Amino acid sequence: MTVGRIDLQVTDRVARISINNPSRHNAMSLAMWCQLGDLVSRLDARTDINLIVLRGEGGRAFVSGADIAEFQALRSSDEAVMAYDEAVDRAQSGLQNCRHPVIAVIEGYCFGGGIGLALSCDLRYAAANARFRMPAARLGLGYALSGMQRAVSILGAAQATELFLSARDYDSVEAAQSGLVHRVLRGEGFDEEVETLISRVAANAPLSLRAAKSAIRAAAQVEVPAVAAAAIAQQVELCFRSADYVEGRQAFAERREPRFQGR
Numbered sequence: 001m002t003v004g005r006i007d008l009q010v011t012d013r014v015a016r017i018s019i020n021n022p023s024r025h026n027a028m029s030l031a032m033w034c035q036l037g038d039l040v041s042r043l044d045a046r047t048d049i050n051l052i053v054l055r056g057e058g059g060r061a062f063v064s065g066a067d068i069a070e071f072q073a074l075r076s077s078d079e080a081v082m083a084y085d086e087a088v089d090r091a092q093s094g095l096q097n098c099r100h101p102v103i104a105v106i107e108g109y110c111f112g113g114g115i116g117l118a119l120s121c122d123l124r125y126a127a128a129n130a131r132f133r134m135p136a137a138r139l140g141l142g143y144a145l146s147g148m149q150r151a152v153s154i155l156g157a158a159q160a161t162e163l164f165l166s167a168r169d170y171d172s173v174e175a176a177q178s179g180l181v182h183r184v185l186r187g188e189g190f191d192e193e194v195e196t197l198i199s200r201v202a203a204n205a206p207l208s209l210r211a212a213k214s215a216i217r218a219a220a221q222v223e224v225p226a227v228a229a230a231a232i233a234q235q236v237e238l239c240f241r242s243a244d245y246v247e248g249r250q251a252f253a254e255r256r257e258p259r260f261q262g263r
Contacts, residue, residue: 003021004019006019007020013049014049015051018055018056019032019036019057022061025064027068028113033087037091040095049100050206053103053105053198055107056107062110062130063113065135068139068252069253071249092119092146093146100209101122101209101210104117105125107127107129110133111134112136115180118181124180124181125181126181127184128172129172131172132180133167133168134164138248138258140246144236149224155179183197244258244263247259
């Protein structure tokens with residue numbers, strides 16, 4: 001039985017996407033990645049909306065990452081890893097390349113794939129309780145080039161390096177300082193504050209918003225040589241084939257510190 005779902009509500013030309021899996025801190029299953037990719041593709045073609053808002057259900061998490069419980073069954077063989085990564089990249093790249101501006105509203109946990117989703121959005125507003133972590137190095141898995149390009153283009157190489165190599169927690173203040181979020185909303189009326197910001201963007205000229213987004217995305221592009229891209233893809237593949245990847249999943253499931261051996 002599929003756990004979690006992606007919900008949509010459209011009001012006043014604003015499409016609100018809800019990541020709905022609160023019992024698992026909104027962890028993204030493969031089915032949810034596919035649903036999100038399909039939904040964003042449909043929204044991209046619509047002319048009756050000005051803005052997309054992405055938010056986690058329940059207030060305790062934006063997205064706590066990919067559902068690691070699925071990795072043994074759905075992300076262990078070469079073919080399965082490729083299919084899974086394609087679903088993730090389709091959802092994230094879809095948000096990034098969508099004609100409409102996208103705002104991420106971040107409360108609570110924003111880990112792993114949640115950071116990837118947030119960085120795919122144009123604006124990121126966080127509550128004071130937001131917490132961020134990129135745990136790939138604690139799980140023995142590699143991070144695809146497209147996602148890394150996105151992180152480096154937004155955070156810069158120095159901040160992206162610490163985020164990925166330390167795998168540590170960031171609070172909302174550090175997230176704002178590093179560029180992970182644009183603004184931390186600290187007032188008790190978080191929903192009211194974020195709705196004011198959403199309304200401000202949604203009220204602007206749609207064609208101007210789309211043109212600005214397209215120009216900003218184009219200006220941030222960095223062309224990567226094919227040889228370098230292939231080498232990085234090979235390194236990521238080796239991560240998924242490694243004993244450390246197995247150990248990372250087992251340690252997570254057993255709630256213990258991983259014992260990596262570099263093989």
